[in-house]
Structure formats: structure tokens, C-alpha cells
Amino acid sequence: MLVRDVNPYPIRLVINFWEYSNAQLGTKLDELLRLGLTHIASFVPWQLIESDISRSLNRFLQAASERRMALSLVITPDVGVYYPYSGLPKDLASSTESEAKQRAGDPFCILLPPNVFCLPSLHSSHFLTRYHSYLTRLDSLLSEISKAHPKLLERVRIVLTGSFWKYYRSHYASSSRAFEGEARDFSHCSSLLFREYLERNYAQKEFAELESAEPNRWKSKFLEKTNYDLFSEYAEQMFKVRTAQFVKRKAYTVDCVELYTPEADPAYSYTYLFQTLLNARGNLKLFSSLLSQMAVRKTKYGEDNSLPFIYWNALGGFKNLTETEKQFLILKSILLMGSQGGGIFLNESEWFSFSSPFRQRVENLAKLMSQGELSIKTRALYLTPHLWSVKHPLYYELVRILGVETRVISQIEMLSAMSKTMFLIVDPAFIITKKILDELLQWAQAGRVLALPRSSLYTSFAKGLLEHLLAQNSSMEFNLGLTYHVCPLKEGKLILYDYPEKIHMQGESLHALRNFIKSLLSLAHIEDYCHFNDGRIEMIPLKFNENSMSVFVLNDSAKKIDSELFFNHSVYISDFFNALSSQYDRESLLHENAERFELCIPPCGVLPLLIEGIESLDEAHILASQDAEFIKNSVHISAINEFPGITELEGTKSPWN
Amino acid sequence: MELNFDWKNFHSLFFQSIETKHAADSAQSKPVFVLKDNGFVSFAFSEGENLLDWVGAPEDEIRENFKHREIVFLNKSTADGWMLKSTNHDLYYDQVKFLKSQAFGFLKKNKKNLESYFLRHFLLESIESWWNKFLPSSYGMFLRFDGEQNKDYVLIVQKDKISGFNEPDLTALGVDQRKDLAAVVKYLSEKYFIPVQGFVLDYQKWKDIASSPEPWKKTAFLIRSGQIKLAPFRWRLVFLIASRAFLGL
Structure with a gap:
């Protein structure tokens, strides 16, 4: 039996505890127990913690503990919570000063019940101060409970989600393709923080231009879009790190989750508007493509990798689908997310409205996934400056060919957990520092293929390192679609590709791009099953x-x-x-x-x-590389042990060349 | 906003029951709605079709392609404005009503004969009509459904607006009392400090009435035949129902 750290609860059924009185809550939980449910999830509305005098959260924890039910509590603000303003305090949610803004100055509207509201800006200092004090208050509430009744929190898992960042996209841009357009908050507070970020980031020694006619080129207008991407990514990570710091001070069991509610996605907004106006049916295809696009994105939460979850709150477009369509989406969600260690959040009444054979089938899949027996491979990585703003043609083509076995990342630290992936391509808009280049080269040299753009976005130090590497190893030039050079990198390969400024996604240009991607995948021994x-x-x-x-x-x-x-x-x-x-x-x-x-x-x-009977070339290649690495290390250790005077084998030619 | 609006069940009772009106129509007969911006398509919608490939296309092209169907053009900024202004209302029901009224007004102004796509539930329409001159300023309706869905709901109307809808908590009543409609109505009246009218009917009958072309007439016949029970029996309410059913008022 495989032993590894997997998610024990791929299916998390949600109960809105604040909707029930004391007596009703007990009855409800008894009913769920009779149906075989021993683990439930719930959101903790921020507004409730600030204003609740009836201590409904305490009652809920008590009731769950009495019935020995395990509990997942989602404490971060997120969309789709069935509470006014999705649980946000009313004054924060309705304050125009704290609103996140689109480029044209309009706010981002979320059309889901129980009421339409506009997303606040997660850059707003007013918002963040209130948010941190909410976390402190929640923390002290849980501590009080824990002191009074130590066993009450025994089976409780605290769930931290990614919050609103991914929904800062315009309805219009997202309508043409799922996750299209930049994900950015153009509010005044965001702009101020962006300027501060630019000054701070580019004051680092790494960005000192040694010989350049443009000493401040990193802060130029030309790089504004890239810098905004980096800033948005940085701000999101800081939000997550600070949230995690509040929670992890205590010994709670914490799940870091990237929770996605397709019904709240900007791509679905106009569709849902018309469905609401016309009492029309839901759009399965759109939901399906949103799921596929979300599945390829992998995020970090501080030091941990986030588990990807889909939340079907069934109050938006989902409720307007037929039974078969709903089942399709639930199955697809569990296949895509559960196989990556995540799963689904679903309202318990919605779950039990499905037929018993269907639920059994999904539960069987979830059980396999929770035991680590069913998992998805990541065969290729795409490194981008900002996860929610990827729109480069290279990315689209890679996903078109490899589908859900592609993974898009924006944090270089995630590479250490991706040892079985043999191919990584770096977005041409990614700014490459020496540290980043070092890490990429380290990762690639163990038998992997790394594709770097030949762009102007290398710092002088990174450029120096690259030139030094190229000088030591001969490279070969190819032109299969795009021009690129292949350079050996110990067991791996480094590819430097030339990417034109503008490329049309049709005709000859598209054909050239496809050939280029296919040739890179072929170099990495990645082929279709x-x-x-x-x-x-x-x-x-x-x-x-x-x-x-x-x-x-x-x-x-x-x-x-x-x-x-x-x-x-x-x-x-x-x-x-x-x-x-x-x-x-x-x-x-x-x-x-x-x-x-x-x-x-x-x-x-x-x-x-x-x-x-299926054989995968890249799988065989992974095993061969791992064996080669192991044997090489063993030989080095034996040589150091057996032959006096040999302490390091650095600089000696590898016998494997 | 109070936490006493169960939107999911409200939608199921009052919206889904009338969704079937155009479900049988073929995709080719349904209207196409287009959001445009500076002469280009920002978004296109028609029920049952995926028109997202039209995003970015010139307005003239989509107009030409769908010239055999009813096509409605709306500025994207107008639609965005509606969504934003709907946030001035608290309840989701009021927000949806606002959006529908804006859309309905736009269609009327542009002489588009698409009223049948914007129908509201007959009961909600009546509650918010001239009926409010004859009904108390605040009152409740207790709905008990038998048959495939054994559920109770209470709808609260305050100052001519629907202000609450949920499953009432009847745990304070004994098991026998909960079965007695009059006892339940009395309990709810005392709990909410408003007069409450109770209705009991089969859930399937509720759905049949909603999809009937003359829902009030059907309701009147069902009351007369005892298939809809009222508690208490209020002549004022029966008069209002009859005036709608037989006089079309």
C-alpha cells in the first residue's frame, strides 16, 4: 500500500450552521450521521465572528464533537458563502473606498445569492487591518473553546483558502476564453503599493545594471505589465503567508487550499446575468472549460503547496443544469482535483439529491484518491510571473497538446516537489535573476529539459551565469517552428528559444508554434499515450x-x-x-x-x-534518470571512501558523458 | 440584510416552476442577446447555445448571421451599470427584480416583443400589485406542501415587499399541533406579530398551477374543490383570488 501525504477528505460536504437553531442543528447532524457522514465542512462567516452574540460557532463545534464528527472550518473570506456579502462585514463590502477596481474603474461584481456585492480590495490597508483583527478574534475564540473543552477541537481542521485574488478579472475579457485577461486590481491603494513594490524590489543588488545605458530599465513602462504581474503574485503570497502565520501559531491541523467557485468566476457573470433574467438553463460547456483551466494551475500557500478544491455552491448557474449535467461536473471536478490531492466542496443537500449509485461511484473514486492509488501525473510545467494572468500562446499550445497533465506554476520553490516532471518551459515575460536561474539549472540537470526564452529579461548576473554555461558547453541550433539552441546540462538539456515579439495565433505562425512545442516535448521524451x-x-x-x-x-x-x-x-x-x-x-x-x-x-x-500494457516513454526516462543519479552518487561516495586523498569529485568529468 | 431568506428553496418554488415555458422551443427560435462595445461583440447569449466564439466579432457580422432570429443589442456598459446598481438593494430577490425591470424596460423601449421570457410567478406578481391596497401592510403566508415534497415554508411581506422566506422552526409545537394547520398559523402569527394566512396543497398541484396559462382560475377551482385548504378562511383573500381568476383584474 502506498504511503504518502494525501488528502483524507476529497469530498467535503458543506453545512451552513448559522441557518439552524440549536434544536434544528442537532437534528440535522443526527440525520447526516444516519446517512453515513462523519466529516463535514463549513465556512466561518467573518461577519458572524464580529457580531454574533448567540455563539453559534461554539454550539456548532459542540454539536459536532458530541457526535464525534470531523470538521473542516474555512476561515478565510471567499466567494460563494451563503451569508450576506459572502460573510464579509457589511460596511467593508459596501464601502466604495475599499473596493477592488477594474481597469475602467468599475468594481468587480459577484452575482451569486444571497446578494450581489462588489469585491473588496485585498490591498486596502483598512481591509487588511480589519481582517487581521478578525483572525486574532477567531484565534482567541478557538483558544477559549480549547481551554474550556479541550476535546472540542480534536477533530477540527482549519482550512485556509486563496480568497478573492483569482476573481479580479474583467467579465468582458474572461468571456472570450476561461481565465483570459489580466487578473489585477486597479484600485488606488493597489497602485500606491505597486509603486512601493517597484522601488523596493529593484533596489536589490541583483538588479543593479553593471553596464547598461538604461539603469532604470526594470521600472520602465515597457515592463509595466510584467511588473504588475509580479506585484500581484507577490501581494497574493504575502496575504497567504500572513494568514498562515496567524493560524499556525497554534497547533491546529491546517489545510491550505486553493478553493475555486466556478459559479462566481467573471467568465460566467454575463451568462448568469442572462440566465437570471430569462430563467434560462445553465451552460455546461463553460463550466467544463473553467474546470479544465483551473486544474492546470498549481498554487502555494506560504511554505505549503495548496490542495486544489472546487466549490459548487449550487446557488448560481449550477442549479440551472440538468441532473446529468450536474453529475458530469461533479465527476470531472473530483477527477481533476481529487487526483491532485484536492477534491470538492458541495452543499450536503445538493449531494444527497444525487442518486445513490452515482454517489457510490464518486465515493469509490474519492477513496482511491485519498489512499493515493489514483493520481494525475504532471508531465510538463509552465513557469509564469502571475498564475491568474497567463495568456501566452506557448501556454495555450502546451495545454492543448498535454491537457490536464500540464501544470502552471508561478513560484520557483515548487520545483522541489516536482521531481517526476521532466519538462519545464519558462514564459518569455518572466524576469530571471541569478538565484532563479541557479534553481532552474539545478532542477534541470538531473535528466530534465528546461526551455528558457532568449529575452532581455535577465539580470546582468543571470546573463553572466548563462553565458558562462554556454561557453563551457557546445550547443546545437534547430529551427522547427521557432529557432532554438539545445545545450547539454549534465544529465539534462537546456533549450534557449527565440520568441518573436508578436505572433499570430493562426495560419503559418500557429503551425510553427505547434511544431516548436512538439519538438520540445519530443526532446523530453513526452508523447501521447x-x-x-x-x-x-x-x-x-x-x-x-x-x-x-x-x-x-x-x-x-x-x-x-x-x-x-x-x-x-x-x-x-x-x-x-x-x-x-x-x-x-x-x-x-x-x-x-x-x-x-x-x-x-x-x-x-x-x-x-x-x-x-501501456508504456510511457517519459516514465521510463524518469526511472532511468533516477537510477543514473543514484548510481552516480554511489560511485562518488565509494570513491571518496575507498581512495585516500579524494575528498570531492567536483570538476572531474562525469563518466556518464 | 437578515438571514431569513432561503434563496435556494425560493428559487425552486417561484422560478424553476416557470422555467419550462420556453424549454421546448428549438434553439433556432430563441432570441439572441448581444452585449456590444464600440461596434464589437463583448458577449452573446442564447439559451442552449454556446455563442462565446462571437466575442470580439464586429456587430454587423453577428447581426447578419442571426438575421432570421430575434436579436437584441445592448451596450456592455449598460449591462455593467445594471449589475452595479442592483447592489443598492439588499435582498437578492429585490436585486433580481431590479435587473428584470431594467431589462424589461429596455425591451419595451426598443419595441421588442419578448415579454414571455420575463414572466414572474403569478403569486409574487399579485402580492406586489394592487392587492397591497386590500391586504395588511405586513403579513405572512404559510405554505404547506404534501405529496412528493413534504415541506413547510413561510413567506413574509412587509410594506408591500417580500422581506423573508424560509422553513419555519416549529419545534416549539408538539407533534400533533404541527399537523394542525390552524395551530401552526396561530403560532406563526404570535411569533412574527403579523397576521398569517395558511395554505395546504399538493406540491404537484403547485407546479401545475404555476405552468397553467390561467393560474388564478385554477387556484380558485382547487380552493372550491377543497384541494387547496385555507386556514383561516378569509373572505377578503378569496375575493381577491376570484377577481383575478374570473374578472382578470
């Missing part, structure tokens, strides 16, 4: 145990799709859920050993396949 002959189909390939692979085939359209599935070599496929059952007779369920299969995917359908 399989492919369909129909572009409407989406695949979620998951690693099942150590030796098998499951592929979930998704059709988010309203029509059934007949398609063919092609593999590079013969494999066996069977139904994934049948394969899990204890009466599984493998021989009888396996389809013929073949390279090509005809499949029919129903409308809003998820076809679960178990594939056996």
Missing part, C-alpha cells in the same frame, strides 16, 4: 496503483460521440469501475489486445477506462 479522432473529446489520464493507467473519457456536449481511440501499441482496456469490484474476473472483462478501439461516449458522459 493515446488519442481520439474527435477534438470534442477530453481525456483525463490517471495513474492507477503503480502499474496501470485509467483514462476517463469526457463528452461535455449534448450529443453522443462515436469515436476511435488509438494507441501507439497494443493494450488491454476494460471498464474501470468493473475492474474495481471484488467479483472482477479480469480475463472475462478485458477487451481484445489491440491498438485501436471504437467507443461511444454518451452526451454529458464520462467513460471510465482501465488500460493495461
Whole structure:
């Protein structure tokens, strides 16, 4: 059995405890216990903590503890909470001075019940002061409870979420494509902090231009967009770090979560406006594409990697979907997020409105994920200055080819947890310092492929390091789409690519870009496991145990799709859920050993396949690199131990070249 | 805003029941709504279709493509303004009402015959009509549904506006008293300090009435045949229902 740190609760059912009186709460929890639920989640509305005299949170903790139920409490302000102003204090939420602003000066409206409101600015000092005092108050409340009743908090997990940052996007820009457009707060307080950030950041020695005609080029207008991206990323990380500091002083169990509510996404705002006006049905395709885009983004919360969760609060567009469409989204959410250690938050009444067989199926998947038996691989990384503002064509093409096995990151520190990923491409707008370059090269030299842009965004120190490296190793030039140089980097490869200032996403330019990405993936030994002959189909390939692979085939359209599935070599496929059952007779369920299969995917359908006999080139490459690294280290240690006078083997030529 | 508005169940009772009016229409017959900005499409919507590929296209192009359908153009800034102004209201119901009234007014001004897409529930429409001249300034309606959905709800109206909707907490009453409609109505009247009118009907009947072309007439017949029970039986209310049902007032 695999032992690793996995999320024990991929499905977190939400109960809004403030909606129940004392007696009703007890009855409700008893009912949930009878239905087999032993773990529940709830948001803690900020407004409630500031103004609640009935101590409803205490009552809730007491009631849950009496029934030995585990509890996840989400304490950070987030969208979709069923409380006025999503739990924010009314004066903060309705204050125009603390509002976050779009470029044109309009606020960001969230259209979800229980009331439409505008997002506050997380840069506002007034907001942050109030927020920190709320955290302090909550902390002292929990401490009081813990002193009076030590066992009350035994089964409680504190959940910290990423808050509003990802929703600072214009409705208009997001309407054309999920997560399109810059995610930025243009409020006055944000602008002031941005100027301070520029001065502070570029006062560092790293940015001292040794020989340059433009000593202040880092603060120039030309780099304004990149600097705003860096500032937004920095501000978000500081918010998370300070939040975590408040909570982690005490010995709570803390889950750091990137919680995403698709119903509140700016991309869905206009759709939801018209659905509300016309009593119209929900848009499954839009929700589906939002999920896919969110799944490839990986965030950090201070020192920890965030667990990705989707929250379907079912008060917005979700409630206007058909039963089949809802089931499709729930399955897709758990497949994408649960396989990365995250999961879903869902209102308990919504969960129990689904049929029992469906719930059983989702629970089985969640159980496998909580035991670490079903997980998604990250085969390629994309490093961007700001996670919520990625819009480079390179990124879109990478995701188009590799789908949900791509991961976008914005923090270089996340690389240490990505040892099984063999390829990373750096966004051309990323500013590269010597420290960043060092870390990237260290990561790449263990048999990985690193693609760096040949841009003007290197500091003098980083440029010096790169030039020194290139001088020591010969490189080869290629032109497959774009011009790039390949340079050996111990066991790995460094690719320096030339990216034109403007590239059209159509015709010859698009074709060139695609060839370029494919050639890079080929260098990293990353190839398709399989492919369909129909572009409407989406695949979620998951690693099942150590030796098998499951592929979930998704059709988010309203029509059934007949398609063919092609593999590079013969494999066996069977139904994934049948394969899990204890009466599984493998021989009888396996389809013929073949390279090509005809499949029919129903409308809003998820076809679960178990594939056996699949070989992955990059997986073999990972193992070979790891073995090579291990053997090399062993040889070095033996040489140091056995041969007197040898202390370090630095500078000696590697026998593996 | 008070915490006594259960939007989810309110939406289910008063909105979803009338959503089926245009569900059977083909996608090609449904109107297209376009938000435009400086001659380009910012957003396009038609129920059951994904028109997001039109974002960024010139206005003339989409107009030409959908010339055989009803197409409504609205400035994006106008739609943004509606969303922002809706925040001046507290209750979500009032915010939605505001948005609908703005949209309805826009369509009327532009002579677009699309009223059927903006229908409101017959009960809500009546409560907010001239009925308020005959009804108390504050009152409640207790709705008890039998059949597939055994649920109780109370709707509070204050100063001619809907101010609350939720499942009432009847735990203070004994089990037998909770079954007695008159006892429940009396309890709620004393709890909220307002007169409360109780209704009991089958949930399926509720849905049938909402989708009927003459909902008040149907309601009147169901009251007469005893399929809708009133507690207490108030002649003033029955008169209002009859005037709507048979005189069309």
C-alpha cells in the first residue's frame, strides 16, 4: 500500500450552521450521521465572528464533537458563502473606498445569492487591518473553546483558502476564453503599493545594471505589465503567508487550499446575468472549460503547496443544469482535483439529491484518491510571473497538446516537489535573476529539459551565469517552428528559444508554434499515450496503483460521440469501475489486445477506462534518470571512501558523458 | 440584510416552476442577446447555445448571421451599470427584480416583443400589485406542501415587499399541533406579530398551477374543490383570488 501525504477528505460536504437553531442543528447532524457522514465542512462567516452574540460557532463545534464528527472550518473570506456579502462585514463590502477596481474603474461584481456585492480590495490597508483583527478574534475564540473543552477541537481542521485574488478579472475579457485577461486590481491603494513594490524590489543588488545605458530599465513602462504581474503574485503570497502565520501559531491541523467557485468566476457573470433574467438553463460547456483551466494551475500557500478544491455552491448557474449535467461536473471536478490531492466542496443537500449509485461511484473514486492509488501525473510545467494572468500562446499550445497533465506554476520553490516532471518551459515575460536561474539549472540537470526564452529579461548576473554555461558547453541550433539552441546540462538539456515579439495565433505562425512545442516535448521524451479522432473529446489520464493507467473519457456536449481511440501499441482496456469490484474476473472483462478501439461516449458522459500494457516513454526516462543519479552518487561516495586523498569529485568529468 | 431568506428553496418554488415555458422551443427560435462595445461583440447569449466564439466579432457580422432570429443589442456598459446598481438593494430577490425591470424596460423601449421570457410567478406578481391596497401592510403566508415534497415554508411581506422566506422552526409545537394547520398559523402569527394566512396543497398541484396559462382560475377551482385548504378562511383573500381568476383584474 502506498504511503504518502494525501488528502483524507476529497469530498467535503458543506453545512451552513448559522441557518439552524440549536434544536434544528442537532437534528440535522443526527440525520447526516444516519446517512453515513462523519466529516463535514463549513465556512466561518467573518461577519458572524464580529457580531454574533448567540455563539453559534461554539454550539456548532459542540454539536459536532458530541457526535464525534470531523470538521473542516474555512476561515478565510471567499466567494460563494451563503451569508450576506459572502460573510464579509457589511460596511467593508459596501464601502466604495475599499473596493477592488477594474481597469475602467468599475468594481468587480459577484452575482451569486444571497446578494450581489462588489469585491473588496485585498490591498486596502483598512481591509487588511480589519481582517487581521478578525483572525486574532477567531484565534482567541478557538483558544477559549480549547481551554474550556479541550476535546472540542480534536477533530477540527482549519482550512485556509486563496480568497478573492483569482476573481479580479474583467467579465468582458474572461468571456472570450476561461481565465483570459489580466487578473489585477486597479484600485488606488493597489497602485500606491505597486509603486512601493517597484522601488523596493529593484533596489536589490541583483538588479543593479553593471553596464547598461538604461539603469532604470526594470521600472520602465515597457515592463509595466510584467511588473504588475509580479506585484500581484507577490501581494497574493504575502496575504497567504500572513494568514498562515496567524493560524499556525497554534497547533491546529491546517489545510491550505486553493478553493475555486466556478459559479462566481467573471467568465460566467454575463451568462448568469442572462440566465437570471430569462430563467434560462445553465451552460455546461463553460463550466467544463473553467474546470479544465483551473486544474492546470498549481498554487502555494506560504511554505505549503495548496490542495486544489472546487466549490459548487449550487446557488448560481449550477442549479440551472440538468441532473446529468450536474453529475458530469461533479465527476470531472473530483477527477481533476481529487487526483491532485484536492477534491470538492458541495452543499450536503445538493449531494444527497444525487442518486445513490452515482454517489457510490464518486465515493469509490474519492477513496482511491485519498489512499493515493489514483493520481494525475504532471508531465510538463509552465513557469509564469502571475498564475491568474497567463495568456501566452506557448501556454495555450502546451495545454492543448498535454491537457490536464500540464501544470502552471508561478513560484520557483515548487520545483522541489516536482521531481517526476521532466519538462519545464519558462514564459518569455518572466524576469530571471541569478538565484532563479541557479534553481532552474539545478532542477534541470538531473535528466530534465528546461526551455528558457532568449529575452532581455535577465539580470546582468543571470546573463553572466548563462553565458558562462554556454561557453563551457557546445550547443546545437534547430529551427522547427521557432529557432532554438539545445545545450547539454549534465544529465539534462537546456533549450534557449527565440520568441518573436508578436505572433499570430493562426495560419503559418500557429503551425510553427505547434511544431516548436512538439519538438520540445519530443526532446523530453513526452508523447501521447493515446488519442481520439474527435477534438470534442477530453481525456483525463490517471495513474492507477503503480502499474496501470485509467483514462476517463469526457463528452461535455449534448450529443453522443462515436469515436476511435488509438494507441501507439497494443493494450488491454476494460471498464474501470468493473475492474474495481471484488467479483472482477479480469480475463472475462478485458477487451481484445489491440491498438485501436471504437467507443461511444454518451452526451454529458464520462467513460471510465482501465488500460493495461501501456508504456510511457517519459516514465521510463524518469526511472532511468533516477537510477543514473543514484548510481552516480554511489560511485562518488565509494570513491571518496575507498581512495585516500579524494575528498570531492567536483570538476572531474562525469563518466556518464 | 437578515438571514431569513432561503434563496435556494425560493428559487425552486417561484422560478424553476416557470422555467419550462420556453424549454421546448428549438434553439433556432430563441432570441439572441448581444452585449456590444464600440461596434464589437463583448458577449452573446442564447439559451442552449454556446455563442462565446462571437466575442470580439464586429456587430454587423453577428447581426447578419442571426438575421432570421430575434436579436437584441445592448451596450456592455449598460449591462455593467445594471449589475452595479442592483447592489443598492439588499435582498437578492429585490436585486433580481431590479435587473428584470431594467431589462424589461429596455425591451419595451426598443419595441421588442419578448415579454414571455420575463414572466414572474403569478403569486409574487399579485402580492406586489394592487392587492397591497386590500391586504395588511405586513403579513405572512404559510405554505404547506404534501405529496412528493413534504415541506413547510413561510413567506413574509412587509410594506408591500417580500422581506423573508424560509422553513419555519416549529419545534416549539408538539407533534400533533404541527399537523394542525390552524395551530401552526396561530403560532406563526404570535411569533412574527403579523397576521398569517395558511395554505395546504399538493406540491404537484403547485407546479401545475404555476405552468397553467390561467393560474388564478385554477387556484380558485382547487380552493372550491377543497384541494387547496385555507386556514383561516378569509373572505377578503378569496375575493381577491376570484377577481383575478374570473374578472382578470
